[in-house]
Amino acid sequence: MEQVSSYIEKNKERFLEELFSLIRIQSVSASTDHKEDMVKMAEALKGMLLKDGADRAEVFPTKGHPIVYGEKIIDDSLPTVLVYGHYDVQPAEPLEQWKSSPFEPEIRDGKIYARGADDDKGQLFIHLKAFEMMVSQNLLPCNIKFMIEGEEEIGSENIATFCSDYRKMLSSDVILVSDTTMISLATPSITSGLRGLSYIQVEVEGPSRDLHSGLYGGAVLNPANVLCEMIASLKDSMGHITIGGFYDDVVVPSDAERQAMALRPFNQQEYMNALDVEALSSEDGFTTLESVGIRPTLDINGIWSGYTGEGAKTIIPSKAYAKISMRLVPDQKAEKIADLAIAHLRKIAPQGVKIRAEYLHGGEAYVSPLDTPEYKAAERAYEDVLGHKPIPVRSGGSIPIISTFERILGVKSILMGFGLESDAIHSPNENFPLDNLFGGIKTALLYYRYYSEMKKG
Amino acid sequence: MEQVSSYIEKNKERFLEELFSLIRIQSVSASTDHKEDMVKMAEALKGMLLKDGADRAEVFPTKGHPIVYGEKIIDDSLPTVLVYGHYDVQPAEPLEQWKSSPFEPEIRDGKIYARGADDDKGQLFIHLKAFEMMVSQNLLPCNIKFMIEGEEEIGSENIATFCSDYRKMLSSDVILVSDTTMISLATPSITSGLRGLSYIQVEVEGPSRDLHSGLYGGAVLNPANVLCEMIASLKDSMGHITIGGFYDDVVVPSDAERQAMALRPFNQQEYMNALDVEALSSEDGFTTLESVGIRPTLDINGIWSGYTGEGAKTIIPSKAYAKISMRLVPDQKAEKIADLAIAHLRKIAPQGVKIRAEYLHGGEAYVSPLDTPEYKAAERAYEDVLGHKPIPVRSGGSIPIISTFERILGVKSILMGFGLESDAIHSPNENFPLDNLFGGIKTALLYYRYYSEMKKG
Numbered sequence: 001m002e003q004v005s006s007y008i009e010k011n012k013e014r015f016l017e018e019l020f021s022l023i024r025i026q027s028v029s030a031s032t033d034h035k036e037d038m039v040k041m042a043e044a045l046k047g048m049l050l051k052d053g054a055d056r057a058e059v060f061p062t063k064g065h066p067i068v069y070g071e072k073i074i075d076d077s078l079p080t081v082l083v084y085g086h087y088d089v090q091p092a093e094p095l096e097q098w099k100s101s102p103f104e105p106e107i108r109d110g111k112i113y114a115r116g117a118d119d120d121k122g123q124l125f126i127h128l129k130a131f132e133m134m135v136s137q138n139l140l141p142c143n144i145k146f147m148i149e150g151e152e153e154i155g156s157e158n159i160a161t162f163c164s165d166y167r168k169m170l171s172s173d174v175i176l177v178s179d180t181t182m183i184s185l186a187t188p189s190i191t192s193g194l195r196g197l198s199y200i201q202v203e204v205e206g207p208s209r210d211l212h213s214g215l216y217g218g219a220v221l222n223p224a225n226v227l228c229e230m231i232a233s234l235k236d237s238m239g240h241i242t243i244g245g246f247y248d249d250v251v252v253p254s255d256a257e258r259q260a261m262a263l264r265p266f267n268q269q270e271y272m273n274a275l276d277v278e279a280l281s282s283e284d285g286f287t288t289l290e291s292v293g294i295r296p297t298l299d300i301n302g303i304w305s306g307y308t309g310e311g312a313k314t315i316i317p318s319k320a321y322a323k324i325s326m327r328l329v330p331d332q333k334a335e336k337i338a339d340l341a342i343a344h345l346r347k348i349a350p351q352g353v354k355i356r357a358e359y360l361h362g363g364e365a366y367v368s369p370l371d372t373p374e375y376k377a378a379e380r381a382y383e384d385v386l387g388h389k390p391i392p393v394r395s396g397g398s399i400p401i402i403s404t405f406e407r408i409l410g411v412k413s414i415l416m417g418f419g420l421e422s423d424a425i426h427s428p429n430e431n432f433p434l435d436n437l438f439g440g441i442k443t444a445l446l447y448y449r450y451y452s453e454m455k456k457g
Numbered sequence: 458m459e460q461v462s463s464y465i466e467k468n469k470e471r472f473l474e475e476l477f478s479l480i481r482i483q484s485v486s487a488s489t490d491h492k493e494d495m496v497k498m499a500e501a502l503k504g505m506l507l508k509d510g511a512d513r514a515e516v517f518p519t520k521g522h523p524i525v526y527g528e529k530i531i532d533d534s535l536p537t538v539l540v541y542g543h544y545d546v547q548p549a550e551p552l553e554q555w556k557s558s559p560f561e562p563e564i565r566d567g568k569i570y571a572r573g574a575d576d577d578k579g580q581l582f583i584h585l586k587a588f589e590m591m592v593s594q595n596l597l598p599c600n601i602k603f604m605i606e607g608e609e610e611i612g613s614e615n616i617a618t619f620c621s622d623y624r625k626m627l628s629s630d631v632i633l634v635s636d637t638t639m640i641s642l643a644t645p646s647i648t649s650g651l652r653g654l655s656y657i658q659v660e661v662e663g664p665s666r667d668l669h670s671g672l673y674g675g676a677v678l679n680p681a682n683v684l685c686e687m688i689a690s691l692k693d694s695m696g697h698i699t700i701g702g703f704y705d706d707v708v709v710p711s712d713a714e715r716q717a718m719a720l721r722p723f724n725q726q727e728y729m730n731a732l733d734v735e736a737l738s739s740e741d742g743f744t745t746l747e748s749v750g751i752r753p754t755l756d757i758n759g760i761w762s763g764y765t766g767e768g769a770k771t772i773i774p775s776k777a778y779a780k781i782s783m784r785l786v787p788d789q790k791a792e793k794i795a796d797l798a799i800a801h802l803r804k805i806a807p808q809g810v811k812i813r814a815e816y817l818h819g820g821e822a823y824v825s826p827l828d829t830p831e832y833k834a835a836e837r838a839y840e841d842v843l844g845h846k847p848i849p850v851r852s853g854g855s856i857p858i859i860s861t862f863e864r865i866l867g868v869k870s871i872l873m874g875f876g877l878e879s880d881a882i883h884s885p886n887e888n889f890p891l892d893n894l895f896g897g898i899k900t901a902l903l904y905y906r907y908y909s910e911m912k913k914g
Contacts, residue, residue: 213756218753225689229685281678300685302681306760308780315883427667
């Protein structure tokens with residue numbers, strides 16, 4: 001550990017400059033404006049992998065944004081760890097809410113502020129630097145592979161095909177993913193489950209053009225009002241989702257499991273203070289943590305219709321749109337849920353409007369067992385670096401690809417998250433504490449050691 | 458009439474060029490970007506009034522956009538007609554739906570296509586050219602005054618003060634307004650009533666920043682969902698508005714009046730075809746025409762929240778907004794209705810969100826009597842030019858200032874509309890048929906003659 005700490009200390013400035021160079025590339029996967037940045041980003045990662053000690057690094061084109069692959073194979077008889085990460089980031093909008101420029105990282109109060117500082121450039125960088133250190137200090141105890149995609153924030157549409165096409169190249173004993181949070185450095189935790197996601201967009205069309213709201217108001221169905229009514233009807237007063245068949249495949253964890261989950265420290269007042277809200281709203285019969293961890297939900301992610309500029313415009317809009325996402329739990333299937341939701345929307349739409357709806361993306365929920373060497377090595381690494389055994393946590397977030405990996409590559413993933421909830425990922429002023437970055441490098445390094453030892457014997 | 462027709466024929470090209478020069482000035486009152494265009498527009502009208510024969514023309518600054526006044530007083534013993542119009546236009550957005558540029562007028566199939574071609578530059582221009590002709594051909598039978606404002610589309614906020622301040626200058630026997638529609642040239646009509654308007658904007662704030670919809674979805678009230686639920690609850694299944702006290706001051710016309718209104722030709726299938734909708738939606742117990750003519754209503758004019766760009770962004774938005782307008786009938790009061798609506802929204806908002814709401818603008822409904830010289834002169838002028846006695850129609854639109862004129866200046870207005878419903882005012886591809894423009898000039902000219910004769914007795 002001495003050796004590790006002093007290596008980090010000596011190379012700190014260089015590490016930060018390298019991470020910042022990755023953050024400065026505006027790799028926003030959702031916007032076609034950034035197509036070239038995505039390629040630039042993939043090439044930068046390939047260069048970094050080779051410089052850090054990979055024997056081989058390659059950029060694989062896909063139908064969307066490219067995938068970066070790298071590896072260092074030292075001995076076929078040793079275990080192989082496949083590190084998965086993503087180099088794409090969420091859009092930075094609303095820009096006016098950022099205190100410093102989203103793509104020009106700034107360190108304030110011991111935290112890096114930038115889009116991607118945590119999700120996932122910062123967390124991915126932890127493994128790149130652990131790898132560099134193990135190679136340069138002759139500490140590498142296993143084979144390492146890297147698979148880094150550019151479409152995680154828009155549904156990882158092409159990585160399943162990539163996994164199928166290169167199943168042999170990607171063969172491994174465990175997949176290591178750092179793209180989640182822990183409770184805190186004082187109360188470390190490991191994500192043992194993720195929710196799935198089913199994301200749709202719906203358009204309600206009324207009259208074929210915007211109408212004068214005076215001349216027509218009262219006689220013509222207003223698509224914006226109709227969309228609001230349809231959305232309002234998707235949940236009942238208990239917080240249950242009314243889409244027919246929505247709960248059919250939901251697995252409710254056992255009472256024992258729910259009791260274990262309830263041990264997780266949680267202060268409702270602090271939680272509300274952090275969000276600046278005076279009340280929370282959970283599904284009837286479930287706690288706040290259960291509502292995000294083991295229950296499915298439905299949220300409007302965006303809605304728009306009519307005149308949204310300054311002042312007043314008196315129209316009945318021709319069209320109204322919403323982006324609606326549903327978080328899923330085992331064993332709900334993303335596409336089936338999208339189909340149910342779209343069929344339901346069509347069913348409840350009143351005569352006089354036309355509905356167009358499409359499934360944008362999604363993926364299934366995931367649960368990791370806690371009694372495997374893969375999980376136990378992580379537990380020990382966290383405990384060594386942070387002084388406490390990490391708590392397993394069922395997170396509400398989604399990394400749909402994790403269940404896909406299991407299905408295609410036949411390998412379980414370990415979600416070694418180093419982020420904090422206060423990192424504001426997907427939000428303005430995303431940040432990543434330096435302690436989590438450098439602590440993460442130590443923890444990752446120990447993971448490779450402990451996992452290799454446990455597998456040997 | 459010969460003289461009039463030949464004058465129009467001879468000057469057609471010049472008339473169009475003059476109207477086009479007014480349309481080209483982008484006098485969008487709702488946007489602060491066009492502040493200079495508003496001044497330019499006012500100056501252009503002042504110049505035109507003087508050129509057309511006014512003894513006096515002046516641009517009066519207000520707290521908002523300027524008001525143009527002009528007059529020609531030929532004999533104090535003759536009646537005085539005050540022409541009201543507005544030079545401001547609605548925003549042209551969505552621009553991509555225009556077939557030709559909104560501020561570069563184009564004539565296609567005998568219609569002028571441009572923002573303001575009808576509302577209200579085209580219709581106002583009718584009176585300017587009738588005035589020019591009467592002065593130049595020695596046909597002026599009365600005194601004429603012009604009051605042209607630049608804030609009609611944003612609530613005419615400063616004209617009431619202007620009317621109070623200049624009550625004497627504005628004294629008249631009738632106010633003539635061309636800012637409405639007729640059924641068709643074959644079935645002329647005169648607007649005998651207008652609805653009022655109460656326009657509010659509401660903001661629902663949940664968490665103080667956008668949240669990751671996975672990590673928080675299910676535990677936190679989503680302001681976009683909440684706004685939809687609140688809006689959906691504003692109408693019941695019968696189409697009645699649920700805001701407490703909303704209907705308290707509503708006057709329902711007598712059965713006889715409703716029977717007379719029902720004589721207005723109306724083809725529901727053609728109406729639906731023109732809008733490209735398969736069904737209409739009226740308040741229970743009222744016909745389509747009654748729903749727009751004599752009943753109040755509530756419409757979303759704009760709604761926005763969260764991510765509205767390309768692709769998917771998985772957030773719970775921090776805020777959600779809606780622009781909501783209510784059309785009013787006698788004797789509802791715009792400010793009272795706004796107060797009731799805002800109080801209702803606050804009352805129904807769940808704990809966990811904050812509501813901010815403001816009254817943007819509004820005005821009262823108006824009804825014109827049909828047995829006065831002011832109305833009868835109009836009836837005769839239409840009949841002479843178009844061959845049919847015009848039908849009196851209660852319109853669903855609002856010109857809130859009309860009831861203000863009555864209150865402050867003590868004078869009734871005659872709504873001599875020359876537009877058609879197919880003119881698509883407030884919409885992309887607004888247009889104004891040349892027949893209506895030139896027919897309008899003839900009709901206006903006859904109005905001044907008949908009205909002066911009738912007043913003389």
